Amino acid sequence: MEIKKLGIIGFGQMGAGIAQVFAQSGYEVVGVDINEALMTKGLKGIEKRLAGRVEKGKMTPEEKEAVMARIKTSTNIEDLKDCDLIEEAVPEDLELKKKIFSELDRICKPETIFGSNTSGLSITDMAVATKRQDKVMGMHFHNPAPVMQLLELVKTIMTGEETIETVKKWGATLGKTVVVAPDVGGFIVTRLFTPFLLGAIRMLEAGIATRDEIDVSMKLAVNHPMGPLEVVDFIGLDTELSIAESLYEETKDPKYAPPLLLKKMVTAGWLGRKTGKGFYEYK
Numbered sequence: 001m002e003i004k005k006l007g008i009i010g011f012g013q014m015g016a017g018i019a020q021v022f023a024q025s026g027y028e029v030v031g032v033d034i035n036e037a038l039m040t041k042g043l044k045g046i047e048k049r050l051a052g053r054v055e056k057g058k059m060t061p062e063e064k065e066a067v068m069a070r071i072k073t074s075t076n077i078e079d080l081k082d083c084d085l086i087e088e089a090v091p092e093d094l095e096l097k098k099k100i101f102s103e104l105d106r107i108c109k110p111e112t113i114f115g116s117n118t119s120g121l122s123i124t125d126m127a128v129a130t131k132r133q134d135k136v137m138g139m140h141f142h143n144p145a146p147v148m149q150l151l152e153l154v155k156t157i158m159t160g161e162e163t164i165e166t167v168k169k170w171g172a173t174l175g176k177t178v179v180v181a182p183d184v185g186g187f188i189v190t191r192l193f194t195p196f197l198l199g200a201i202r203m204l205e206a207g208i209a210t211r212d213e214i215d216v217s218m219k220l221a222v223n224h225p226m227g228p229l230e231v232v233d234f235i236g237l238d239t240e241l242s243i244a245e246s247l248y249e250e251t252k253d254p255k256y257a258p259p260l261l262l263k264k265m266v267t268a269g270w271l272g273r274k275t276g277k278g279f280y281e282y283k
């Protein structure tokens with residue numbers, strides 16, 4: 001099947017970035033979110049990033065307008081009905097994602113392929129919420145989606161070969177490098193990276209080093225562009241907690257157990273950049 005029209009459900013931090021990737025690659029995009037204000041914020045973010053590209057001479061003002069014109073937004077899930085591929089980027093909550101997929105399954109044509117941007121939840125569980133289990137895959141974009149080069153695809157034991165081949169080819173049209181991972185908790189990236197991030201929180205919690213000592217050390221010693229605590233602020237502490245909880249539940253491996261400090265900060269509403277406060281403060 002030829003993929004022409006794309007849908008995104010959940011137009012938050014990741015959804016808006018992914019919409020930009022899709023539209024910049026020439027696709028028509030429909031973005032759906034239940035929160036109109038967040039959708040407006042997402043569109044403004046896209047506009048700002050594209051304006052930055054125009055300023056740097058990487059894009060003409062006309063190209064910027066054409067990209068913006070390819071993105072339509074709506075609060076009505078029914079507006080996704082004629083999309084060829086839909087990427088879900090709602091919060092990291094398996095029950096919510098299953099509900100979304102079951103609703104999309106009812107609305108969309110039978111050929112539509114469904115993708116999930118989950119950081120590590122079970123794609124198999126999402127697929128069985130639909131009647132098109134061969135057409136559901138993980139399609140894990142990384143943050144910020146317009147910048148990060150990797151597209152981590154996740155196949156379940158039910159994903160059809162035709163779906164995998166179609167999605168791999170489509171991923172290349174987005175200018176991304178595609179890897180295919182099996183449906184195990186956290187896939188490749190989150191499974192490896194999460195113990196490192198949680199370890200940094202535990203180190204802070206135990207008083208072994210300060211926030212700045214941890215972040216500066218990892219930036220200067222390992223050449224990471226951001227320290228681990230900056231990264232957790234960037235991801236969102238709520239998202240990081242959900243990731244840790246689901247990985248711990250699946251593996252029972254203590255390296256995935258969420259640190260108490262992370263839980264307390266989420267309870268306090270300190271979710272990182274998106275709320276203006278996490279391990280750092282943001283204006």
Ligand SMILES: NC(=O)c1ccc[n+]([C@@H]2O[C@H](COP(=O)([O-])OP(=O)(O)OC[C@H]3O[C@@H](n4cnc5c(N)ncnc54)[C@H](O)[C@@H]3O)[C@@H](O)[C@H]2O)c1
Binds near residue numbers: 033093117236239
């Ligand atoms: N933040 C990251 O660094 C990162 C990186 C890779 C993958 N992810 C994954 O991407 C997904 C989204 O994460 P995010 O950081 O963009 O979260 P976010 O909280 O910024 O955005 C989620 C959006 O979903 C919307 N939403 C909630 N319920 C909805 C519903 N029923 N219908 C439509 N929209 C709904 C919210 O209004 C919000 O705008 C998660 O699964 C997360 O694990 C996040």
